[in-house]
Amino acid sequence: MATVAAIAVGALCCVALGLWPKAGAAVLLCATVIAQTLQTMTGSSLVGYVDELAVLVAAVVFPVRRLLIHGTLRFMAAYWCFAGYAALGIMSALMNSVPLSVWAVSGFLFLKGPLLMLGVLQIDWQRADLPRIARFGTVGVLIILVSALLNAVAPEAWNSIVGRQDVSYRLGIPSLTGIFDHPVGLASVMGMAFLAILSYRRIVERSVVSFVLLLTTGVVGILTFRRKSIASVAIVAVGSRLVLPGRRTRFVVLLAVLLPVALLIAWQPLVDVVTSTYNEYFSSVDTTARTTMTIDSARLAAAAFPLGVGLGRFGSAVASSNYSPLYEQLGYTRIYGMGPGERGGFLTDTFWPSILAETGIFGLLLYVAGLMLAVRPAWKLLRHSSHPYMQWVGTVAVAWMGQLLIESIAAPVFTGPPMFGPVFMLAGIAAAGQLSEEYYRQPYEGYAARRAYPERSGPSRIEPLRHAKVHSPGRYRGAK
Numbered sequence: 001m002a003t004v005a006a007i008a009v010g011a012l013c014c015v016a017l018g019l020w021p022k023a024g025a026a027v028l029l030c031a032t033v034i035a036q037t038l039q040t041m042t043g044s045s046l047v048g049y050v051d052e053l054a055v056l057v058a059a060v061v062f063p064v065r066r067l068l069i070h071g072t073l074r075f076m077a078a079y080w081c082f083a084g085y086a087a088l089g090i091m092s093a094l095m096n097s098v099p100l101s102v103w104a105v106s107g108f109l110f111l112k113g114p115l116l117m118l119g120v121l122q123i124d125w126q127r128a129d130l131p132r133i134a135r136f137g138t139v140g141v142l143i144i145l146v147s148a149l150l151n152a153v154a155p156e157a158w159n160s161i162v163g164r165q166d167v168s169y170r171l172g173i174p175s176l177t178g179i180f181d182h183p184v185g186l187a188s189v190m191g192m193a194f195l196a197i198l199s200y201r202r203i204v205e206r207s208v209v210s211f212v213l214l215l216t217t218g219v220v221g222i223l224t225f226r227r228k229s230i231a232s233v234a235i236v237a238v239g240s241r242l243v244l245p246g247r248r249t250r251f252v253v254l255l256a257v258l259l260p261v262a263l264l265i266a267w268q269p270l271v272d273v274v275t276s277t278y279n280e281y282f283s284s285v286d287t288t289a290r291t292t293m294t295i296d297s298a299r300l301a302a303a304a305f306p307l308g309v310g311l312g313r314f315g316s317a318v319a320s321s322n323y324s325p326l327y328e329q330l331g332y333t334r335i336y337g338m339g340p341g342e343r344g345g346f347l348t349d350t351f352w353p354s355i356l357a358e359t360g361i362f363g364l365l366l367y368v369a370g371l372m373l374a375v376r377p378a379w380k381l382l383r384h385s386s387h388p389y390m391q392w393v394g395t396v397a398v399a400w401m402g403q404l405l406i407e408s409i410a411a412p413v414f415t416g417p418p419m420f421g422p423v424f425m426l427a428g429i430a431a432a433g434q435l436s437e438e439y440y441r442q443p444y445e446g447y448a449a450r451r452a453y454p455e456r457s458g459p460s461r462i463e464p465l466r467h468a469k470v471h472s473p474g475r476y477r478g479a480k
Helices: 002-019 021-042 047-070 078-095 100-121 129-153 155-162 183-203 208-222 227-243 249-265 267-283 289-303 317-321 325-329 352-374 376-384 388-407 420-441 444-452
Strands: none
Touching (some): 002 021, 002 047, 100 420, 129 155, 183 208, 352 376, 352 420, 388 420
């Protein structure tokens, strides 16, 4: 009876997602963001699979819905690259006799972001949806900021509820975690929120509320004391302003004046951070997990050229949970944080070494190409869209991908919650939005014909602009 009830509830949920896909996408996004926190709070490993379940639901329900309504699916060039990566991974796993239960799970983990994007791409996102997305994101940011405030007021008590390790202090200040179980999660999400708000103020409109949110997310992100997250946000914030259309002379001059001043004021703390980082990663190569695994991944890829050692055998969460035999051969059992079971906390602190070792150099190139092509529609919106919200969505999707690419040097951000869900989902929305922009740019005669005969408009038909809230172009900075 319990099984039948579970199946019935699951079927009803799938029907609800089909009837209200955009609200369903929001629910699934929330599931990917808080999955790790739920696992830590409940102590149940099954709860930790909530994000994978959300991906499966999105990858099945939304494409089926689109097939029933439109008869065809949307597709992106990025999926040829991801398919090539998957094919190389499967071939390498079979050649290296990796068990099916190992390579199938590992392959899914590395492709769950693209699968989530594929599901979201099938939804007909309209221009009128974008302000709602902005408001939804604002509510989410406010909830996280409130949790960070509670965390700052009572760090030990808060950590006893949602933390998975002892509170870490820097300069006598606790590293904030907010609703997440580790400072890394809060740092990445606050960085993404900061970039989204910064882009909103540049492209859409400025207000007191957006300024307060920008300042608050920046401060909370700094109080996590995560070096890679702070550095990635700073780099992407400057880079995104340089690539946005419009006048950049004043920004470049201001940057040239303020950067030396900032370096002069913060020179000693910056030197200390750079020195400690260098010593951590390069002075003790044999005892630093990330550096050791990066070097070993290149050696393994060269030795197993061209296919690699097989999915689930190096650097991934599956390789850690099943403790790959390669780790024993490489002597990882003698290195702190790289042993089996609870002694292997550092085995998943990397991302690219896993791609390189498991699928070889060609698998690495295909995965990188897939990520680049995934945000290509967003880049087109950023550069060419005349609609402020469309340009904003494109800018944020590109900025988030840039942030995660930098963070991926030292964290599995493309496979683990809470980071992977927002970036891939927004990339899917941007791709659907880019299709709608092409729709609006078509000649008026074709547009009028599609209005008169909507059944002939094909699978990428979007509702007419009359449903969107249109503002005066003067309200938006950078509007054409």
